Amino acid sequence: MMQKLFHYASPQNFYPLAGKLWPVFAVLATGLTVWGLWLGMFVAPTDFQQGEGYRIIFVHVPASWMSMVIYLAMAFWALLGLTFNTRLSGMMGRALAPTGAICAFLSLWTGALWGKPMWGAWWVWDARLTSELILFFLYLGYIALTSAIDDPRRADKAGGILALVGALNVPVIYFSVKWWNTLHQGASVSLTKGSSMAQIMLEAMLIMGLAFWMYAIAMALYRVRSIILVRERHAQWVADLPEVKAKAMEMKS
Amino acid sequence: MIWNNWSDFWAMGGYGVYVWGSFGVSAALICIEMVWVRQARNKALSQVAQELAAAQTQGKDWQG
Numbered sequence: 001m002m003q004k005l006f007h008y009a010s011p012q013n014f015y016p017l018a019g020k021l022w023p024v025f026a027v028l029a030t031g032l033t034v035w036g037l038w039l040g041m042f043v044a045p046t047d048f049q050q051g052e053g054y055r056i057i058f059v060h061v062p063a064s065w066m067s068m069v070i071y072l073a074m075a076f077w078a079l080l081g082l083t084f085n086t087r088l089s090g091m092m093g094r095a096l097a098p099t100g101a102i103c104a105f106l107s108l109w110t111g112a113l114w115g116k117p118m119w120g121a122w123w124v125w126d127a128r129l130t131s132e133l134i135l136f137f138l139y140l141g142y143i144a145l146t147s148a149i150d151d152p153r154r155a156d157k158a159g160g161i162l163a164l165v166g167a168l169n170v171p172v173i174y175f176s177v178k179w180w181n182t183l184h185q186g187a188s189v190s191l192t193k194g195s196s197m198a199q200i201m202l203e204a205m206l207i208m209g210l211a212f213w214m215y216a217i218a219m220a221l222y223r224v225r226s227i228i229l230v231r232e233r234h235a236q237w238v239a240d241l242p243e244v245k246a247k248a249m250e251m252k253s
Numbered sequence: 254m255i256w257n258n259w260s261d262f263w264a265m266g267g268y269g270v271y272v273w274g275s276f277g278v279s280a281a282l283i284c285i286e287m288v289w290v291r292q293a294r295n296k297a298l299s300q301v302a303q304e305l306a307a308a309q310t311q312g313k314d315w316q317g
Contacts, residue, residue: 041262042254052266056275063279098289102282110275117271215283222290226297233301248302 009086011228012237018221018228025218032211040204047201054201056114061188061205062212063106067135068170070100070216074142075167078160088224090156091231093163094146095224099216101139107132119183127176128184131169138166152231 008014040058047054074093081089111129112122123129142162149155172179177186188197188205197205232238256262265272 042256045255046266051268053268053271055265055268055272059275059279099286102286106279106282109278113271113275117268219286219290223293226290226294229294229297229301233304238301239305243298244301244305247298248306251299251302251306 009088011088011091011232012235014088015225015228018225022218022221022225025214025221029211029214029218032207032214036204036207036211039200040208044201044204045198050118053114053117056110057188057201058204058208060107060110060114062209063103063110064132065209066212066216067100067104067107067132068173069213070096070103071135071138071163071170072167074100074163075170078163081156082160082164087231090146090152090160091224091227092220093142093156093159095220095227096216097139097142097146098223099219101136101143103212103216104132104136104139108136124183126182126184127180128173128182131173131176134169135166135173138162138169142166 008017036058040055044055046052074096077089077092077096080086081093108129111132115124116122142159145162146155146159149158176182177184188202229238229244238244263269263273
């Protein structure tokens, strides 16, 4: 098991594995999205307090969850990279960041569109909203920092430190609705108390959450392959890849 | 199915702008990201192929 893990920690072995895996996650993401949207938009009943406006939840909550999960995944890779000095870790961090930034943006965007009709404001400086905004800036900072440093190993190190330090913000987002008196409502789903939502609404939300999760994995795997190609371009195994040869032929003609 | 007709569905009980504004932008960003990663892969492949070709011709010059 451990041996297998170390085997795939090398970019040369991870490249074909990621190539095989991303379509699987893409198919799962598509199927779950269709199912989740069907349940959420056509089956789930009208909410007795928020009317049809609550349906924003089926994209708002999954995007918000993934914005936190992806950052934690980046911090995990950063920790691995900083302690074991594995090359793949930095590449995974960079492959994850853009999708995380998109999820954080969507969380804020859909939140604003939900806040306006329900609270009467697009934005308030509430602990939950502010910490999510900080998360969005952390993603942008990570992307800017890693692309500003030319030496990839140094860029990975700097990015890794930012990912690790910034990860402290994730529990702040998650618990903000408990720690402070916020306008944002408390968690609809909690590990300790179960759910306060109707069964079908909860089901649709969880399926959409899973769909976003699968999408994020598919995107990261797809993106990391491009990063591996560029970083390992001087290696013989890259030159031997059929897709590289095909591209070279295409460019000759 | 909870809707009587499509116009009810699109109206979302008066919340149409907010609901479709959320789903629309989400769908758009996901589509943009998918195009974007494809372009990045194409760029990466071109860069690798180009450097490889340059290295090969350089090698030949040096031999010749």
